[in-house]
Amino acid sequence: MSNKYPVEVDGITGEVSDLPQQKGQRYRAKLDTLSDIKREMAKVYREARSGAVDVQNATKLTWMLQAVGKVIEGSDLEKRIEILEGKK
Numbered sequence: 003m004s005n006k007y008p009v010e011v012d013g014i015t016g017e018v019s020d021l022p023q024q025k026g027q028r029y030r031a032k033l034d035t036l037s038d039i040k041r042e043m044a045k046v047y048r049e050a051r052s053g054a055v056d057v058q059n060a061t062k063l064t065w066m067l068q069a070v071g072k073v074i075e076g077s078d079l080e081k082r083i084e085i086l087e088g089k090k
Contacts, residue, residue, distance in 0.1 A: 039071040 009018050032038045043064055050060035 033067075033070055034074075036071055036074055039067050039074065043067050 009020055011018050031042050033042060046055065046060050046063050046067070049055040050057050055063075
C-alpha cells in the first residue's frame with residue numbers, strides 16, 4: 003500500500019496516523035476554472051466544519067479563492083470581448 007502523505011506508525015500498536023502538513027510543503031489544487039474554485043471552497047468549508055482547519059484560516063482561504071475566481075471571470079470576459087471585437 004502506498005501513501006503520498008507522511009504517516010507515523012505506533013511501534014507498539016501498529017496504528018497508522020497522518021502527520022500534520024509540514025510548513026513549506028506545497029499544496030496543489032487545480033484552480034483553472036470557476037468549477038475548480040467552487041470545489042476547493044467546498045473542501046475548505048467541510049474542513050472548517052469538521053475542525054480540521056481553523057475557521058479564521060478557512061475564512062482567509064475562502065477570500066483568496068474568491069479573488070482567484072474574480073480574476074478567472076475577468077479573464078474569460080476579456081477573451082469573449084476580444085473575440086466579439088475581432089468578428090466585427
